[in-house]
Amino acid sequence: MADPSTTGPQPDGTDTPVPADLVLRHGRVVTLDPRRRILTDGTIVVHAGRIRWVGPDRLRPATTGPERDLAGAVVHPGLVDAHVHTGTETVRGLAPKGAESWETVEEVAYLGKTPYDEELAATLSAMDMVSSGTTLFADTGGSVHLDATARGIAAVGMRGIPGHILCDVPQDGVLVEVATDTDTCLARLRDQLDRYPWRPDARVRAAVTLVGMGLDSDALLTAAAGLAEEYDVPLIMHQSWDRAEVDASLAGCGVRPVTRLRDLGLLGARTTLVHMIQTDDAERDLVRETGTRVVHCPSASLRRAKGALRDGRFPEMVADGVTVALGSDGLSGPRDLFRQAYLAATVFRELRDELPTLTAEQVLEMSTLHGARALGMSDEVGSIEVGKRADLVVHATDRPQSLPAFDDPVDWLVFYAGARTVDTVLVDGEILYDRGRFTRIDTDEVLAAVADQARRHERAIGPDRFARWPLIR
Numbered sequence: 001m002a003d004p005s006t007t008g009p010q011p012d013g014t015d016t017p018v019p020a021d022l023v024l025r026h027g028r029v030v031t032l033d034p035r036r037r038i039l040t041d042g043t044i045v046v047h048a049g050r051i052r053w054v055g056p057d058r059l060r061p062a063t064t065g066p067e068r069d070l071a072g073a074v075v076h077p078g079l080v081d082a083h084v085h086t087g088t089e090t091v092r093g094l095a096p097k098g099a100e101s102w103e104t105v106e107e108v109a110y111l112g113k114t115p116y117d118e119e120l121a122a123t124l125s126a127m128d129m130v131s132s133g134t135t136l137f138a139d140t141g142g143s144v145h146l147d148a149t150a151r152g153i154a155a156v157g158m159r160g161i162p163g164h165i166l167c168d169v170p171q172d173g174v175l176v177e178v179a180t181d182t183d184t185c186l187a188r189l190r191d192q193l194d195r196y197p198w199r200p201d202a203r204v205r206a207a208v209t210l211v212g213m214g215l216d217s218d219a220l221l222t223a224a225a226g227l228a229e230e231y232d233v234p235l236i237m238h239q240s241w242d243r244a245e246v247d248a249s250l251a252g253c254g255v256r257p258v259t260r261l262r263d264l265g266l267l268g269a270r271t272t273l274v275h276m277i278q279t280d281d282a283e284r285d286l287v288r289e290t291g292t293r294v295v296h297c298p299s300a301s302l303r304r305a306k307g308a309l310r311d312g313r314f315p316e317m318v319a320d321g322v323t324v325a326l327g328s329d330g331l332s333g334p335r336d337l338f339r340q341a342y343l344a345a346t347v348f349r350e351l352r353d354e355l356p357t358l359t360a361e362q363v364l365e366m367s368t369l370h371g372a373r374a375l376g377m378s379d380e381v382g383s384i385e386v387g388k389r390a391d392l393v394v395h396a397t398d399r400p401q402s403l404p405a406f407d408d409p410v411d412w413l414v415f416y417a418g419a420r421t422v423d424t425v426l427v428d429g430e431i432l433y434d435r436g437r438f439t440r441i442d443t444d445e446v447l448a449a450v451a452d453q454a455r456r457h458e459r460a461i462g463p464d465r466f467a468r469w470p471l472i473r
Helices: 086-091 103-110 115-131 146-156 182-195 218-231 243-253 257-263 281-290 298-304 314-319 337-352 360-367 369-374 410-421 443-461
Strands: 022-030 038-047 050-056 067-069 074-077 079-081 134-138 159-161 208-212 235-239 271-275 293-296 324-326 392-395 422-427 430-434
Touching: 022 392, 074 410, 079 337, 079 369, 086 103, 086 115, 086 146, 086 443, 103 443, 115 134, 115 146, 115 422, 115 430, 115 443, 134 369, 134 422, 146 159, 146 182, 182 208, 182 218, 208 218, 218 235, 235 257, 243 257, 257 271, 257 281, 281 314, 293 314, 293 369, 298 337, 314 324, 314 337, 324 337, 324 360, 324 369, 337 360, 337 410, 360 369, 360 410, 392 410, 410 422
Parallel strands: 022 067, 022 074, 079 134, 134 159, 208 235, 235 271, 271 293, 293 324
Antiparallel strands: 022 038, 038 050, 074 392, 392 422, 422 430
16 A cells, blocks of 8 residues: 555546545644654644644645645644643742752642642643643652542643552651552552543543552552553553662662562563663663663752762663653653753763763654653554544744744754744644644633632742742732
8 A cells, every 4th residue: 555645636636535624734744753754845634633644745635624834834743741740730839949858848739639729730730731742641640639630631631641649658758648558549540440441532541550669569569560451551650769769679678679670570561660760780671671661850850869860871771772751740840841852862961971862853752752652652642643643733933933944843843942832732633722822721710720829839838938038028
């Protein structure tokens, strides 16, 4: 069968028009397809939520749907933020300046949280992600009120994989306010899998999500792995965030954390481990040999000096063929995956005196294809190919950051424009963000509610709690 992107209308004019709900014409399309084609004057035909045709505009088929002339705008697949905590969004920016404990902020974020608080935080988080080009995210389980999180995601319209907070071994006061027993954790896990099934038509769906980092018992981990197998879904958890976690595993189990997961039968292509900062050669070999996926969160580590860029071996993992996605995490920074891509592409160079370590092309793959694989959705999203979901990002052409415009826009995307030029975002072919405006929600109403909640959080924590400079009222 001929490649539909290299064939066009027949000279005799007998082609039957291709059904289309939307035709995007004259874009610079970064496809991320197997050939990594960049269409300098490309067309994308969208029908029934999927990509029906993509190729050079000169070969476009006859279509029945409305057209939008992109006038040379850059188009790429929706970004995949493989690690996000939506529940802390309304306290972001209010945090310790140094090495002090973050528990005060986390307590305010979790203790006494109402479904309204949870939904508002998730809505704000989804708005932040969509407006910066992200169309799919996953949490390791950060919801006190899971249904409220799901409502916030659905209100904006993006894809999300949220989950209950599941922790049955709190340590040194960490997550004490939300920890519970193993049986309750497993009941909640099965509950999220049943209520948000892994269906192709579901934008909000559930995987097996765990806190990890030594805060889940062996019994919970092994039972959770069994549920992931039973429901045929990914298992996503934090792992190897800092040296203390490694030391605790060596002291308590006699082995490093990833080896412990191997012994429990958790490693494999179904498993995604978030952070993976403090690993040794043997652990990285286990990850590579078992096909386990990894999520690198540069800004979270930089903000809290955990060593992801100093100690992490993510360029080596990528070179070894490991799937390494990117994540923006929680309180440590904004929901801007382009920022993570920029940091991944640049800071390793500086620390290692090596150019390049990761190229712009590689970090864009990590932001799309690797993210889709890490979340078990590579057959649905991550590239612009016929049959995949029409999750697309269109950049503006009329902003100072839009220029100069070159045929190859990859370096421009990663090193210069980033999220600043995101203009229009589609999920399943539905326009969620159109020329800088959300289509499903009342932005002013949401922002007013967030401002009100922020004041309440600030009063609870103390306006001067972390201030280094005097606040003059």
